[in-house]
Amino acid sequence: MTTKIRFEGVGRTFPIRGGRERLTALEDIDLHIAQGEFTVIVGPSGCGKSTLLDLLAGLGTPTSGQVLLDGEPVTGPGVDRGIVFQQYALLPWRTAQGNVEFGLEAIGVPKRDRAELAREYLELVDLASFADRHPHELSGGMKQRVAIARSLAYDPGVLLMDEPFAALDAQTRESLQDELRRIWQRTGKTIVFITHGIDEAVYLGQRVAVLTSRPGRIKSVVDIVLDRSAAEDIRSTPEFARYRHEIWTLLHDEVVRAQELEKEAVSA
Protein backbone atom coordinates (compact mmCIF):
# COMPACT_ATOMS: atom_id res chain seq x y z
CA MET A 1 0.00 0.00 0.00
CA THR A 2 1.28 3.46 -0.86
CA THR A 3 1.31 6.15 1.76
CA LYS A 4 -1.03 9.00 0.85
CA ILE A 5 -0.65 11.27 3.86
CA ARG A 6 2.21 11.62 6.29
CA PHE A 7 2.36 13.73 9.43
CA GLU A 8 6.00 14.04 10.48
CA GLY A 9 6.61 15.46 13.93
CA VAL A 10 3.86 17.99 13.37
CA GLY A 11 3.25 20.65 16.01
CA ARG A 12 1.08 23.72 16.01
CA THR A 13 1.00 26.58 18.51
CA PHE A 14 -1.24 29.63 18.60
CA PRO A 15 -0.42 33.06 20.01
CA ILE A 16 -2.74 33.91 22.90
CA ARG A 17 -3.21 36.78 25.36
CA GLY A 18 -2.31 39.35 22.73
CA GLY A 19 0.69 37.35 21.54
CA ARG A 20 2.52 37.30 24.88
CA GLU A 21 2.07 33.56 25.28
CA ARG A 22 1.65 30.59 22.99
CA LEU A 23 -0.85 27.79 23.32
CA THR A 24 0.30 24.39 22.11
CA ALA A 25 -2.60 22.80 20.28
CA LEU A 26 -0.71 19.91 18.69
CA GLU A 27 2.63 18.33 19.51
CA ASP A 28 4.74 15.68 17.80
CA ILE A 29 2.09 14.18 15.60
CA ASP A 30 3.39 11.22 13.62
CA LEU A 31 0.79 9.51 11.50
CA HIS A 32 0.84 7.66 8.21
CA ILE A 33 -2.32 7.19 6.22
CA ALA A 34 -2.39 4.81 3.27
CA GLN A 35 -4.03 5.47 -0.07
CA GLY A 36 -7.72 4.60 0.11
CA GLU A 37 -7.72 4.20 3.86
CA PHE A 38 -10.57 5.30 6.13
CA THR A 39 -9.02 6.87 9.22
CA VAL A 40 -11.02 8.19 12.11
CA ILE A 41 -9.60 10.63 14.65
CA VAL A 42 -11.09 10.87 18.11
CA GLY A 43 -10.00 12.90 21.09
CA PRO A 44 -11.32 15.04 23.94
CA SER A 45 -12.83 18.41 23.19
CA GLY A 46 -10.25 21.08 22.36
CA CYS A 47 -7.37 18.63 21.84
CA GLY A 48 -6.61 19.93 18.37
CA LYS A 49 -8.56 17.67 16.01
CA SER A 50 -9.84 20.51 13.85
CA THR A 51 -6.38 22.06 13.89
CA LEU A 52 -4.95 18.79 12.61
CA LEU A 53 -7.45 18.68 9.78
CA ASP A 54 -6.81 22.35 8.91
CA LEU A 55 -3.12 21.59 8.53
CA LEU A 56 -3.89 18.76 6.16
CA ALA A 57 -6.35 20.97 4.27
CA GLY A 58 -3.66 23.63 3.90
CA LEU A 59 -5.78 26.16 5.77
CA GLY A 60 -3.08 26.44 8.42
CA THR A 61 0.65 25.80 8.58
CA PRO A 62 2.43 23.68 11.16
CA THR A 63 4.80 25.50 13.51
CA SER A 64 7.03 22.44 13.50
CA GLY A 65 7.37 19.30 11.42
CA GLN A 66 5.59 18.83 8.14
CA VAL A 67 2.51 17.37 6.52
CA LEU A 68 3.11 15.44 3.31
CA LEU A 69 0.52 14.63 0.70
CA ASP A 70 1.70 12.16 -1.97
CA GLY A 71 5.20 12.81 -0.69
CA GLU A 72 4.99 16.58 -1.22
CA PRO A 73 4.70 19.06 1.65
CA VAL A 74 1.28 20.70 1.92
CA THR A 75 1.72 24.40 1.19
CA GLY A 76 -1.89 25.55 0.84
CA PRO A 77 -5.42 24.50 0.10
CA GLY A 78 -6.14 22.59 -3.06
CA VAL A 79 -8.91 20.77 -4.86
CA ASP A 80 -7.06 17.49 -4.40
CA ARG A 81 -8.60 17.56 -0.91
CA GLY A 82 -12.32 17.99 -0.31
CA ILE A 83 -13.66 19.23 3.02
CA VAL A 84 -17.01 18.46 4.59
CA PHE A 85 -17.82 20.84 7.42
CA GLN A 86 -20.00 20.19 10.45
CA GLN A 87 -22.07 23.30 9.64
CA TYR A 88 -22.63 22.12 6.02
CA ALA A 89 -21.26 25.40 4.55
CA LEU A 90 -23.89 25.49 1.82
CA LEU A 91 -24.50 28.75 -0.03
CA PRO A 92 -28.07 29.57 1.04
CA TRP A 93 -28.83 31.47 -2.19
CA ARG A 94 -28.01 28.49 -4.39
CA THR A 95 -30.04 25.35 -4.98
CA ALA A 96 -28.70 21.91 -4.10
CA GLN A 97 -27.63 21.62 -7.74
CA GLY A 98 -25.99 25.08 -7.65
CA ASN A 99 -24.10 24.19 -4.50
CA VAL A 100 -22.65 21.07 -6.06
CA GLU A 101 -21.75 23.09 -9.15
CA PHE A 102 -19.93 25.61 -6.96
CA GLY A 103 -17.02 23.23 -6.48
CA LEU A 104 -16.98 22.38 -10.18
CA GLU A 105 -16.82 26.06 -11.11
CA ALA A 106 -13.78 26.42 -8.88
CA ILE A 107 -11.86 23.85 -10.91
CA GLY A 108 -13.07 25.28 -14.22
CA VAL A 109 -15.37 22.54 -15.49
CA PRO A 110 -17.25 23.90 -18.55
CA LYS A 111 -20.83 24.97 -17.93
CA ARG A 112 -22.59 22.16 -19.77
CA ASP A 113 -20.62 19.40 -18.10
CA ARG A 114 -21.17 21.03 -14.71
CA ALA A 115 -24.91 20.54 -14.69
CA GLU A 116 -24.57 16.94 -15.74
CA LEU A 117 -21.84 16.10 -13.23
CA ALA A 118 -23.70 17.82 -10.39
CA ARG A 119 -26.78 15.82 -11.27
CA GLU A 120 -24.78 12.61 -11.22
CA TYR A 121 -23.41 13.27 -7.75
CA LEU A 122 -26.77 14.33 -6.36
CA GLU A 123 -27.97 10.95 -7.54
CA LEU A 124 -25.06 9.33 -5.76
CA VAL A 125 -26.29 10.76 -2.47
CA ASP A 126 -29.88 9.98 -3.40
CA LEU A 127 -31.01 13.60 -3.73
CA ALA A 128 -31.65 13.94 -7.47
CA SER A 129 -35.29 14.87 -6.89
CA PHE A 130 -34.25 17.72 -4.60
CA ALA A 131 -31.83 19.32 -7.05
CA ASP A 132 -33.78 22.58 -7.33
CA ARG A 133 -34.37 23.05 -3.59
CA HIS A 134 -32.57 25.68 -1.58
CA PRO A 135 -30.78 24.68 1.64
CA HIS A 136 -33.50 26.12 3.89
CA GLU A 137 -35.93 23.72 2.25
CA LEU A 138 -33.78 20.69 3.16
CA SER A 139 -33.39 18.74 6.40
CA GLY A 140 -30.02 18.63 8.16
CA GLY A 141 -29.24 15.20 6.76
CA MET A 142 -30.07 16.30 3.24
CA LYS A 143 -27.90 19.39 3.59
CA GLN A 144 -24.96 17.28 4.65
CA ARG A 145 -25.53 14.94 1.71
CA VAL A 146 -25.46 17.92 -0.65
CA ALA A 147 -22.19 19.00 0.96
CA ILE A 148 -20.79 15.48 0.51
CA ALA A 149 -21.90 15.46 -3.14
CA ARG A 150 -20.18 18.83 -3.62
CA SER A 151 -16.90 17.53 -2.19
CA LEU A 152 -17.03 14.35 -4.24
CA ALA A 153 -18.01 16.04 -7.51
CA TYR A 154 -14.67 17.66 -8.16
CA ASP A 155 -13.08 14.31 -7.47
CA PRO A 156 -10.45 14.98 -4.80
CA GLY A 157 -8.32 12.03 -3.77
CA VAL A 158 -8.74 12.86 -0.10
CA LEU A 159 -11.93 13.62 1.79
CA LEU A 160 -11.58 15.54 5.07
CA MET A 161 -14.58 15.46 7.37
CA ASP A 162 -14.79 17.40 10.64
CA GLU A 163 -17.63 16.00 12.76
CA PRO A 164 -19.91 16.02 9.73
CA PHE A 165 -22.76 14.14 11.37
CA ALA A 166 -22.59 15.66 14.86
CA ALA A 167 -25.57 17.96 14.37
CA LEU A 168 -27.88 15.20 13.08
CA ASP A 169 -30.35 13.00 14.94
CA ALA A 170 -29.30 9.41 15.66
CA GLN A 171 -31.36 7.80 12.88
CA THR A 172 -30.20 10.19 10.18
CA ARG A 173 -26.63 9.86 11.39
CA GLU A 174 -26.67 6.06 11.06
CA SER A 175 -28.11 6.19 7.57
CA LEU A 176 -25.47 8.69 6.52
CA GLN A 177 -22.74 6.52 8.04
CA ASP A 178 -23.92 3.65 5.85
CA GLU A 179 -24.06 5.91 2.84
CA LEU A 180 -20.57 7.21 3.49
CA ARG A 181 -19.16 3.71 3.80
CA ARG A 182 -20.76 2.72 0.51
CA ILE A 183 -19.42 5.83 -1.21
CA TRP A 184 -15.98 5.15 0.20
CA GLN A 185 -16.03 1.55 -1.04
CA ARG A 186 -17.14 2.60 -4.51
CA THR A 187 -14.87 5.56 -4.95
CA GLY A 188 -11.75 4.42 -3.11
CA LYS A 189 -11.17 7.86 -1.56
CA THR A 190 -8.76 8.34 1.31
CA ILE A 191 -10.95 9.59 4.13
CA VAL A 192 -9.93 11.35 7.34
CA PHE A 193 -12.94 11.63 9.60
CA ILE A 194 -13.15 13.42 12.94
CA THR A 195 -15.77 12.49 15.49
CA HIS A 196 -16.71 12.61 19.15
CA GLY A 197 -18.71 9.41 18.85
CA ILE A 198 -16.94 6.20 19.79
CA ASP A 199 -19.59 4.08 18.05
CA GLU A 200 -19.23 6.17 14.93
CA ALA A 201 -15.45 5.77 15.03
CA VAL A 202 -15.58 1.98 15.36
CA TYR A 203 -18.31 1.63 12.78
CA LEU A 204 -16.66 3.77 10.11
CA GLY A 205 -12.94 3.45 10.61
CA GLN A 206 -10.38 0.99 9.39
CA ARG A 207 -8.12 2.68 11.88
CA VAL A 208 -8.99 4.90 14.80
CA ALA A 209 -6.36 7.35 16.02
CA VAL A 210 -6.90 8.48 19.61
CA LEU A 211 -5.46 11.87 20.55
CA THR A 212 -4.46 12.95 24.04
CA SER A 213 -5.94 16.02 25.70
CA ARG A 214 -4.19 19.29 24.90
CA PRO A 215 -1.52 19.46 23.69
CA GLY A 216 -2.82 16.85 21.30
CA ARG A 217 -0.51 13.91 20.61
CA ILE A 218 -1.25 10.53 19.11
CA LYS A 219 -2.02 8.36 22.11
CA SER A 220 -2.75 5.19 20.20
CA VAL A 221 -3.89 3.93 16.82
CA VAL A 222 -6.38 1.06 16.90
CA ASP A 223 -6.88 -1.14 13.85
CA ILE A 224 -10.50 -2.11 13.45
CA VAL A 225 -11.10 -5.50 11.94
CA LEU A 226 -14.76 -6.42 11.78
CA ASP A 227 -16.47 -9.06 9.71
CA ARG A 228 -19.27 -6.84 8.46
CA SER A 229 -21.07 -9.58 6.60
CA ALA A 230 -21.33 -11.76 9.69
CA ALA A 231 -24.07 -9.95 11.57
CA GLU A 232 -27.02 -7.85 10.52
CA ASP A 233 -26.47 -5.39 13.31
CA ILE A 234 -22.71 -5.13 13.52
CA ARG A 235 -22.95 -2.67 16.42
CA SER A 236 -24.34 -5.34 18.73
CA THR A 237 -21.60 -7.91 18.13
CA PRO A 238 -19.06 -8.77 20.85
CA GLU A 239 -16.12 -7.63 18.66
CA PHE A 240 -17.72 -4.26 18.19
CA ALA A 241 -18.25 -3.97 21.94
CA ARG A 242 -14.61 -4.90 22.53
CA TYR A 243 -13.37 -2.13 20.20
CA ARG A 244 -15.78 0.32 21.70
CA HIS A 245 -14.51 -0.48 25.18
CA GLU A 246 -10.88 -0.28 24.09
CA ILE A 247 -11.31 3.19 22.63
CA TRP A 248 -13.51 4.29 25.50
CA THR A 249 -10.77 3.33 27.94
CA LEU A 250 -8.11 5.15 25.91
CA LEU A 251 -10.28 8.25 25.76
CA HIS A 252 -11.57 8.19 29.30
CA ASP A 253 -8.34 9.24 31.05
CA GLU A 254 -7.82 11.98 28.48
CA VAL A 255 -11.32 13.36 28.88
CA VAL A 256 -10.85 13.52 32.65
CA ARG A 257 -7.56 15.33 32.14
CA ALA A 258 -9.12 17.71 29.61
CA GLN A 259 -11.86 18.58 32.08
CA GLU A 260 -9.31 19.30 34.79
CA LEU A 261 -7.44 21.55 32.35
CA GLU A 262 -10.65 23.41 31.61
CA LYS A 263 -11.41 23.89 35.30
CA GLU A 264 -7.92 25.28 35.84
CA ALA A 265 -8.36 27.62 32.89
CA VAL A 266 -11.65 28.91 34.30
CA SER A 267 -10.32 29.47 37.83
CA ALA A 268 -7.07 31.03 36.55
Place this chain on the structure above:
Amino acid sequence: MSAPTITERAVERKTEAQPRRGAGRRAGSALSGVATRSVAVLLLLAVWEFAPRAGLIDSTFLTPFSGVVRALGELAASGQLAEHIQASLTRSLSGFGIAVLIAVPLGILIGWYKTVSDVLTPLVQLFLNTAALALLPVFVLVLGIGETSKIAIVVYACTWPILLNTITAVRNVDPTLLKLARSLNLPPPALFRKVILPASIPTVFTGLRLAGAAAIVVVIAAEMVGAKAGLGFLINDSQYNFAIPSMYAGIVAISVLGVGFNQLLVVVERRLTSWK
Protein backbone atom coordinates in the same frame (compact mmCIF):
# COMPACT_ATOMS: atom_id res chain seq x y z
CA MET B 1 -14.13 8.08 -11.87
CA SER B 2 -17.80 7.70 -12.53
CA ALA B 3 -20.48 8.17 -9.94
CA PRO B 4 -22.43 4.97 -9.43
CA THR B 5 -26.01 5.42 -8.38
CA ILE B 6 -27.04 4.12 -5.02
CA THR B 7 -30.55 2.86 -5.40
CA GLU B 8 -31.30 1.96 -1.82
CA ARG B 9 -33.51 4.56 -0.26
CA ALA B 10 -32.05 6.37 2.71
CA VAL B 11 -33.85 5.77 5.99
CA GLU B 12 -34.19 9.48 6.47
CA ARG B 13 -37.70 10.88 6.45
CA LYS B 14 -38.22 13.02 3.37
CA THR B 15 -41.12 14.73 5.09
CA GLU B 16 -38.58 16.76 7.01
CA ALA B 17 -38.19 18.94 3.94
CA GLN B 18 -40.77 21.69 3.96
CA PRO B 19 -43.53 21.25 1.41
CA ARG B 20 -44.04 24.23 -0.86
CA ARG B 21 -47.02 26.41 -0.07
CA GLY B 22 -49.89 26.44 -2.55
CA ALA B 23 -50.03 29.50 -4.81
CA GLY B 24 -53.74 30.01 -4.11
CA ARG B 25 -53.28 30.12 -0.37
CA ARG B 26 -50.38 32.52 -0.77
CA ALA B 27 -52.46 34.96 -2.84
CA GLY B 28 -55.27 34.77 -0.27
CA SER B 29 -53.02 35.49 2.68
CA ALA B 30 -51.36 38.34 0.72
CA LEU B 31 -54.76 39.99 0.24
CA SER B 32 -55.68 39.75 3.91
CA GLY B 33 -52.18 41.05 4.68
CA VAL B 34 -52.82 44.17 2.59
CA ALA B 35 -56.11 44.69 4.43
CA THR B 36 -54.42 44.37 7.84
CA ARG B 37 -51.69 46.81 6.93
CA SER B 38 -54.12 49.42 5.53
CA VAL B 39 -56.43 49.59 8.56
CA ALA B 40 -54.39 52.06 10.59
CA VAL B 41 -53.68 54.34 7.62
CA LEU B 42 -57.35 54.45 6.62
CA LEU B 43 -58.26 55.23 10.21
CA LEU B 44 -55.80 58.12 10.26
CA LEU B 45 -57.24 59.54 7.04
CA ALA B 46 -60.76 59.24 8.47
CA VAL B 47 -59.76 61.18 11.59
CA TRP B 48 -58.01 63.74 9.37
CA GLU B 49 -61.21 64.18 7.36
CA PHE B 50 -63.73 64.36 10.17
CA ALA B 51 -61.89 66.07 13.02
CA PRO B 52 -61.77 69.48 11.20
CA ARG B 53 -65.29 68.98 9.83
CA ALA B 54 -66.72 68.27 13.26
CA GLY B 55 -64.99 71.36 14.59
CA LEU B 56 -62.63 69.42 16.87
CA ILE B 57 -59.73 71.18 15.15
CA ASP B 58 -59.76 74.59 13.44
CA SER B 59 -60.04 73.76 9.72
CA THR B 60 -57.95 76.80 8.82
CA PHE B 61 -54.97 75.03 10.34
CA LEU B 62 -55.87 71.48 9.39
CA THR B 63 -57.54 71.19 5.99
CA PRO B 64 -59.81 68.14 5.81
CA PHE B 65 -58.19 65.35 3.81
CA SER B 66 -60.64 65.78 0.91
CA GLY B 67 -59.53 69.42 0.66
CA VAL B 68 -55.92 68.30 0.52
CA VAL B 69 -56.77 65.87 -2.26
CA ARG B 70 -58.48 68.70 -4.14
CA ALA B 71 -55.41 70.90 -3.73
CA LEU B 72 -53.25 68.04 -4.98
CA GLY B 73 -55.50 67.76 -8.01
CA GLU B 74 -55.19 71.47 -8.75
CA LEU B 75 -51.41 71.40 -8.36
CA ALA B 76 -51.24 68.39 -10.64
CA ALA B 77 -53.47 69.99 -13.26
CA SER B 78 -51.38 73.18 -13.36
CA GLY B 79 -48.21 71.14 -13.78
CA GLN B 80 -46.70 72.57 -10.61
CA LEU B 81 -46.80 69.27 -8.73
CA ALA B 82 -44.84 67.48 -11.42
CA GLU B 83 -42.29 70.28 -11.48
CA HIS B 84 -41.74 70.19 -7.71
CA ILE B 85 -41.64 66.40 -7.55
CA GLN B 86 -39.17 66.30 -10.40
CA ALA B 87 -36.91 68.83 -8.71
CA SER B 88 -36.92 66.95 -5.39
CA LEU B 89 -36.54 63.53 -7.00
CA THR B 90 -33.66 64.60 -9.22
CA ARG B 91 -31.77 65.93 -6.22
CA SER B 92 -32.46 63.03 -3.90
CA LEU B 93 -31.96 60.27 -6.47
CA SER B 94 -28.71 61.66 -7.84
CA GLY B 95 -27.42 62.12 -4.29
CA PHE B 96 -28.55 58.63 -3.35
CA GLY B 97 -27.03 57.14 -6.51
CA ILE B 98 -23.68 58.80 -5.97
CA ALA B 99 -23.68 57.63 -2.34
CA VAL B 100 -24.37 54.03 -3.42
CA LEU B 101 -21.53 54.14 -5.95
CA ILE B 102 -19.14 55.44 -3.31
CA ALA B 103 -20.24 53.63 -0.18
CA VAL B 104 -20.87 50.06 -1.38
CA PRO B 105 -17.42 49.42 -2.94
CA LEU B 106 -15.73 51.34 -0.14
CA GLY B 107 -17.69 49.40 2.48
CA ILE B 108 -16.70 46.08 0.92
CA LEU B 109 -13.08 47.12 0.89
CA ILE B 110 -13.09 48.38 4.48
CA GLY B 111 -15.10 45.39 5.72
CA TRP B 112 -12.67 42.94 4.16
CA TYR B 113 -9.72 44.18 6.22
CA LYS B 114 -10.46 43.56 9.87
CA THR B 115 -8.02 46.10 11.27
CA VAL B 116 -9.08 48.79 8.79
CA SER B 117 -12.72 48.33 9.72
CA ASP B 118 -11.88 48.25 13.43
CA VAL B 119 -10.16 51.61 13.02
CA LEU B 120 -12.72 53.23 10.72
CA THR B 121 -16.04 51.97 12.08
CA PRO B 122 -16.13 54.39 15.07
CA LEU B 123 -15.50 57.25 12.64
CA VAL B 124 -18.36 56.12 10.42
CA GLN B 125 -20.56 55.85 13.52
CA LEU B 126 -19.62 59.40 14.44
CA PHE B 127 -20.53 60.76 11.00
CA LEU B 128 -23.71 58.69 10.94
CA ASN B 129 -24.80 60.25 14.20
CA THR B 130 -23.87 63.79 13.22
CA ALA B 131 -27.20 64.98 11.86
CA ALA B 132 -26.67 65.92 8.23
CA LEU B 133 -28.99 68.89 8.69
CA ALA B 134 -26.68 70.37 11.30
CA LEU B 135 -24.09 70.56 8.56
CA LEU B 136 -26.42 72.18 6.04
CA PRO B 137 -25.08 75.70 6.77
CA VAL B 138 -21.55 74.43 6.21
CA PHE B 139 -22.49 72.95 2.84
CA VAL B 140 -24.23 76.18 1.82
CA LEU B 141 -21.25 78.19 2.97
CA VAL B 142 -18.78 76.14 0.97
CA LEU B 143 -20.82 75.12 -2.08
CA GLY B 144 -23.34 77.96 -2.35
CA ILE B 145 -27.09 77.70 -2.45
CA GLY B 146 -27.45 75.97 -5.85
CA GLU B 147 -27.91 72.34 -6.83
CA THR B 148 -24.39 71.30 -5.87
CA SER B 149 -24.84 71.91 -2.16
CA LYS B 150 -28.25 70.19 -2.14
CA ILE B 151 -27.00 67.07 -3.89
CA ALA B 152 -23.82 67.09 -1.80
CA ILE B 153 -25.74 67.06 1.47
CA VAL B 154 -27.89 64.18 0.21
CA VAL B 155 -24.71 62.29 -0.71
CA TYR B 156 -23.38 62.98 2.77
CA ALA B 157 -26.55 61.83 4.53
CA CYS B 158 -26.83 58.65 2.41
CA THR B 159 -23.20 57.59 2.53
CA TRP B 160 -22.93 56.72 6.22
CA PRO B 161 -25.82 54.31 6.67
CA ILE B 162 -24.84 52.50 3.45
CA LEU B 163 -21.18 52.41 4.41
CA LEU B 164 -21.78 51.16 7.94
CA ASN B 165 -24.20 48.45 6.84
CA THR B 166 -21.94 47.29 4.01
CA ILE B 167 -18.99 47.03 6.39
CA THR B 168 -21.15 45.08 8.85
CA ALA B 169 -22.44 42.83 6.07
CA VAL B 170 -18.96 41.90 4.86
CA ARG B 171 -17.67 41.35 8.39
CA ASN B 172 -20.56 39.03 9.16
CA VAL B 173 -20.29 36.72 6.17
CA ASP B 174 -20.54 33.16 7.51
CA PRO B 175 -16.91 32.18 8.27
CA THR B 176 -17.47 28.58 7.18
CA LEU B 177 -18.44 29.86 3.72
CA LEU B 178 -15.16 31.78 3.61
CA LYS B 179 -13.33 28.67 4.74
CA LEU B 180 -15.05 26.69 1.99
CA ALA B 181 -14.05 29.28 -0.61
CA ARG B 182 -10.48 29.23 0.66
CA SER B 183 -10.34 25.43 0.57
CA LEU B 184 -11.35 25.62 -3.10
CA ASN B 185 -8.64 28.18 -3.84
CA LEU B 186 -11.26 30.63 -5.10
CA PRO B 187 -9.50 33.70 -6.55
CA PRO B 188 -10.50 37.06 -4.94
CA PRO B 189 -12.78 38.30 -7.77
CA ALA B 190 -14.78 35.06 -7.70
CA LEU B 191 -14.83 35.14 -3.90
CA PHE B 192 -16.43 38.60 -3.95
CA ARG B 193 -18.86 37.84 -6.74
CA LYS B 194 -19.96 34.39 -5.64
CA VAL B 195 -19.75 34.54 -1.85
CA ILE B 196 -19.31 37.94 -0.24
CA LEU B 197 -21.66 39.97 -2.41
CA PRO B 198 -24.66 37.61 -2.31
CA ALA B 199 -24.16 36.99 1.41
CA SER B 200 -24.10 40.75 2.06
CA ILE B 201 -27.18 41.77 0.11
CA PRO B 202 -29.76 41.71 2.93
CA THR B 203 -27.68 43.86 5.29
CA VAL B 204 -26.61 46.23 2.51
CA PHE B 205 -30.27 46.76 1.68
CA THR B 206 -31.00 47.71 5.28
CA GLY B 207 -28.50 50.51 4.74
CA LEU B 208 -30.03 51.43 1.38
CA ARG B 209 -33.49 51.78 2.92
CA LEU B 210 -32.16 53.96 5.73
CA ALA B 211 -30.33 56.06 3.15
CA GLY B 212 -33.45 56.32 1.00
CA ALA B 213 -35.42 57.76 3.91
CA ALA B 214 -32.56 60.12 4.76
CA ALA B 215 -32.29 61.29 1.16
CA ILE B 216 -35.86 62.55 1.19
CA VAL B 217 -35.71 64.17 4.63
CA VAL B 218 -32.53 66.01 3.79
CA VAL B 219 -33.56 67.20 0.36
CA ILE B 220 -36.82 68.64 1.74
CA ALA B 221 -34.97 70.50 4.47
CA ALA B 222 -32.42 71.83 2.00
CA GLU B 223 -35.22 73.05 -0.24
CA MET B 224 -36.84 74.82 2.67
CA VAL B 225 -33.67 76.76 3.31
CA GLY B 226 -33.22 78.05 -0.21
CA ALA B 227 -34.71 76.88 -3.50
CA LYS B 228 -37.10 77.93 -6.23
CA ALA B 229 -38.59 74.51 -6.79
CA GLY B 230 -39.05 71.20 -5.00
CA LEU B 231 -41.54 69.87 -2.48
CA GLY B 232 -39.69 71.47 0.42
CA PHE B 233 -39.99 74.82 -1.33
CA LEU B 234 -43.70 74.17 -2.06
CA ILE B 235 -44.46 73.48 1.61
CA ASN B 236 -42.54 76.47 2.90
CA ASP B 237 -43.86 78.79 0.21
CA SER B 238 -47.48 77.69 0.72
CA GLN B 239 -47.23 78.23 4.46
CA TYR B 240 -45.74 81.68 3.87
CA ASN B 241 -48.63 82.58 1.55
CA PHE B 242 -51.17 80.95 3.83
CA ALA B 243 -52.16 78.44 1.13
CA ILE B 244 -52.72 75.79 3.77
CA PRO B 245 -54.31 73.08 1.52
CA SER B 246 -51.27 73.29 -0.81
CA MET B 247 -48.95 72.98 2.17
CA TYR B 248 -50.63 69.75 3.21
CA ALA B 249 -50.64 68.62 -0.41
CA GLY B 250 -46.85 68.99 -0.42
CA ILE B 251 -46.58 67.03 2.84
CA VAL B 252 -48.73 64.19 1.48
CA ALA B 253 -46.70 64.12 -1.73
CA ILE B 254 -43.52 63.71 0.31
CA SER B 255 -44.80 60.79 2.34
CA VAL B 256 -46.12 59.06 -0.78
CA LEU B 257 -42.74 59.58 -2.39
CA GLY B 258 -40.95 58.21 0.69
CA VAL B 259 -43.14 55.14 0.95
CA GLY B 260 -42.87 54.56 -2.79
CA PHE B 261 -39.09 54.71 -2.77
CA ASN B 262 -38.88 52.35 0.19
CA GLN B 263 -41.25 49.90 -1.52
CA LEU B 264 -39.16 50.03 -4.67
CA LEU B 265 -36.07 49.08 -2.66
CA VAL B 266 -37.99 46.28 -0.95
CA VAL B 267 -39.07 44.91 -4.33
CA VAL B 268 -35.53 45.05 -5.70
CA GLU B 269 -34.24 43.31 -2.58
CA ARG B 270 -36.88 40.59 -2.89
CA ARG B 271 -35.83 40.09 -6.49
CA LEU B 272 -32.21 39.69 -5.48
CA THR B 273 -32.98 37.37 -2.59
CA SER B 274 -35.79 35.41 -4.21
CA TRP B 275 -34.25 32.18 -2.88
CA LYS B 276 -35.58 33.07 0.56
